[in-house]
Amino acid sequence: xxxxxxxxxxxxxxxxxxxxxxxxxxxxxxxxxxxxxxxxxxxxxxxxxxxxxxxxxxxxxxxxxxxxxxxxxxxxxxxxxxxxxxxxxxxxxxxxxxxxxxxxxxxxxxxxxxxxxxxxxxxxxxxxxxxxxxxxxxxxxxxxxxxxxxxxxxxxxxxxxxxxxxxxxxxxxxxxxxxxxxxxxxxxxxxxxxxxxxxxxxxxxxxxxxxxxxxxxxxxxxxxx
Amino acid sequence: xxxxxxxxxxxxxxxxxxxxxxxxxxxxxxxxxxxxxxxxx
Amino acid sequence: xxxxxxxxxxxxxxxxxxxxxxxxxxxxxxxxxxxxxxxxxxxxxxxxxxxxxxxxxxxxxxxxxxxxxxxxxxxxxxxxxxxxxxxxxxxxxxxxxxxxxxxxxxxxxxxxxxxxxxxxxxxxxxxxxxxxxxxxxxxxxxxxxxxxxxxxxxxxxxxxxxxxxxxxxxxxxxxxxxxxxxxxxxxxxxxxxxxxxxxxxxxxxxxxxxxxxxxxxxxxxxxxxxxxxxxxxxxxxxxxxxxxxxxxxxxxxxxxxxxxxxxxxxxxxxxxxxxxxxxxxxxxxxxxxxxxxxxxxxxxxx
Numbered sequence: 329x330x331x332x333x334x335x336x337x338x339x340x341x342x343x344x345x346x347x348x349x350x351x352x353x354x355x356x357x358x359x360x361x362x363x364x365x366x367x368x369x370x371x372x373x374x375x376x377x378x379x380x381x382x383x384x385x386x387x388x389x390x391x392x393x394x395x396x397x398x399x400x401x402x403x404x405x406x407x408x409x410x411x412x413x414x415x416x417x418x419x420x421x422x423x424x425x426x427x428x429x430x431x432x433x434x435x436x437x438x439x440x441x442x443x444x445x446x447x448x449x450x451x452x453x454x455x456x457x458x459x460x461x462x463x464x465x466x467x468x469x470x471x472x473x474x475x476x477x478x479x480x481x482x483x484x485x486x487x488x489x490x491x492x493x494x495x496x497x498x499x500x501x502x503x504x505x506x507x508x509x510x511x512x513x514x515x516x517x518x519x520x521x522x523x524x525x526x527x528x529x530x531x532x533x534x535x536x537x538x539x540x541x542x543x544x545x546x547x548x549x550x551x552x553x
Numbered sequence: 554x555x556x557x558x559x560x561x562x563x564x565x566x567x568x569x570x571x572x573x574x575x576x577x578x579x580x581x582x583x584x585x586x587x588x589x590x591x592x593x594x
Numbered sequence: 595x596x597x598x599x600x601x602x603x604x605x606x607x608x609x610x611x612x613x614x615x616x617x618x619x620x621x622x623x624x625x626x627x628x629x630x631x632x633x634x635x636x637x638x639x640x641x642x643x644x645x646x647x648x649x650x651x652x653x654x655x656x657x658x659x660x661x662x663x664x665x666x667x668x669x670x671x672x673x674x675x676x677x678x679x680x681x682x683x684x685x686x687x688x689x690x691x692x693x694x695x696x697x698x699x700x701x702x703x704x705x706x707x708x709x710x711x712x713x714x715x716x717x718x719x720x721x722x723x724x725x726x727x728x729x730x731x732x733x734x735x736x737x738x739x740x741x742x743x744x745x746x747x748x749x750x751x752x753x754x755x756x757x758x759x760x761x762x763x764x765x766x767x768x769x770x771x772x773x774x775x776x777x778x779x780x781x782x783x784x785x786x787x788x789x790x791x792x793x794x795x796x797x798x799x800x801x802x803x804x805x806x807x808x809x810x811x812x813x814x815x816x817x818x819x820x821x822x823x824x825x826x827x828x829x830x831x832x833x834x835x836x837x838x839x840x841x842x843x844x845x846x847x848x849x850x851x852x853x854x855x856x857x858x859x860x861x862x863x864x865x866x867x868x869x870x871x872x873x874x875x876x877x878x879x880x881x882x883x884x885x886x887x888x889x890x891x892x893x894x895x896x
Binding site (some may be wrong): 487488494498500504505506508522526534 | 659662778781785786788800801802808811812
Binding site (some may be wrong): 559567582 | 630632640736742747750751753755853856860864866867870871874
């Protein structure tokens with residue numbers, strides 16, 4: 329168990345170091361996120377009262393598209409340098425690599441969300457009428473839901489002819505219950521009209537179920553021949 | 554009786570969907586059988 | 595078994611035609627909805643057929659993944675048997691019986707649960723190795739066809755009767771998501787056409803199956819918060835209508851099974867041809883090196 333943890337942390341640290349040195353993906357993703365927020369604000373420009381009802385959907389769709397662009401690059405570096413082949417023949421558990429990737433993506437997408445949220449608040453004059461603190465677990469569970477399946481499907485898409493389009497094709501249908509939960513919970517918290525508790529529980533269940541499935545089946549994907 | 558048109562539309566749509574699939578399946582079958590003959594099996 | 599196909603095709607066609615005849619002419623006209631309600635007699639049976647075809651795909655996918663190692667295969671067999679037995683006993687326990695939705699008999703739940711290990715083990719026996727994968731793709735494709743019929747006939751029924759083309763109710767939305775998942779499954783198979791395709795596709799099928807109950811619960815809760823008109827005729831059926839309905843379910847199931855079988859055979863043919871092509875190109879290369887290659891004969895009872 330400790331080898332799993334140490335390999336995961338080592339791989340994660342390596343990814344963060346590499347990313348920080350080049351800052352390629354980070355800069356382009358930051359700008360992309362800003363553009364998404366601005367475009368959405370131009371397209372859906374309601375008065376403050378109605379905005380609370382629809383902004384839940386807007387925010388998560390924006391996050392979803394930003395996450396997909398980020399996830400598409402997940403395995404790019406590994407692919408370029410044949411790291412996956414090296415991993416296949418090494419005795420290291422496949423899950424360590426997967427967990428490291430998921431954690432890295434989680435941190436990355438969370439940074440993007442943290443940057444996009446204030447922009448949304450500004451453009452839509454948002455103020456939460458319900459318990460705003462619930463937005464924190466919502467963001468954590470929701471982002472994890474997108475990132476864990478996204479990293480897994482990105483790995484599956486590696487052997488595909490149209491790699492970039494395959495990821496959203498696979499991710500979107502499977503993520504529908506999670507997306508519904510995220511949007512409904514956000515709306516519930518912002519409007520204060522309902523309790524977000526059920527949706528948060530559903531998201532947590534979704535996270536547990538699919539994290540387990542991904543961990544159980546990543547080895548099969550990696551060693552598929 | 555306007556609503557009966559929807560019944561006809563549904564029947565036609567069903568026939569079209571199944572028909573298209575079965576025709577494509579049959580054409581695939583014919584092509585494969587031809588290929589197998591060419592390979593001399 | 596292979597000779598039987600033309601006869602079965604004729605019988606199935608007659609059966610389906612009979613089902614249509616019953617649905618369109620014999621069944622009594624619904625009082626409030628009128629003739630348009632007859633769409634129900636091929637809309638709902640198509641749905642049932644699509645669901646059990648997707649179920650077959652799921653079973654075949656799980657078996658395929660489990661068959662990678664003998665130990666996982668044995669473990670999977672025992673788990674499935676345990677689930678079947680537990681599911682057969684559970685509906686009769688009072689606490690569980692109370693939780694069953696109205697109109698659902700414990701006996702039918704028990705029978706369905708017992709079918710799970712039976713179907714699982716039968717499929718494992720008659721579709722060894724790669725044939726499992728061929729069965730999976732056949733079931734998925736035909737399932738998508740039937741599911742498309744459901745999604746097209748549904749709005750055509752809803753519009754004249756309830757005035758709206760679509761509503762985000764439990765059944766329609768679940769069907770739509772199932773359709774989306776399996777279309778993405780077929781796209782994965784088409785765009786990944788290499789040796790890893792069976793494993794990747796099987797994994798996606800498992801993910802899809804895990805997703806379905808979550809979809810169901812999320813829409814169920816959404817509906818309790820935002821009540822919408824119930825479309826699709828909730829409530830019990832007049833017995834004459836019920837008998838026509840079930841006859842159509844049987845007829846469409848036979849039709850679905852037949853087309854699935856046909857698609858399965860075409861898939862096996864496809865693989866034989868591909869293998870023969872590969873062997874041929876190997877022989878072209880190998881003959882210069884003096885190597886002989888023989889293609890493997892594919893055995894299939896069905």
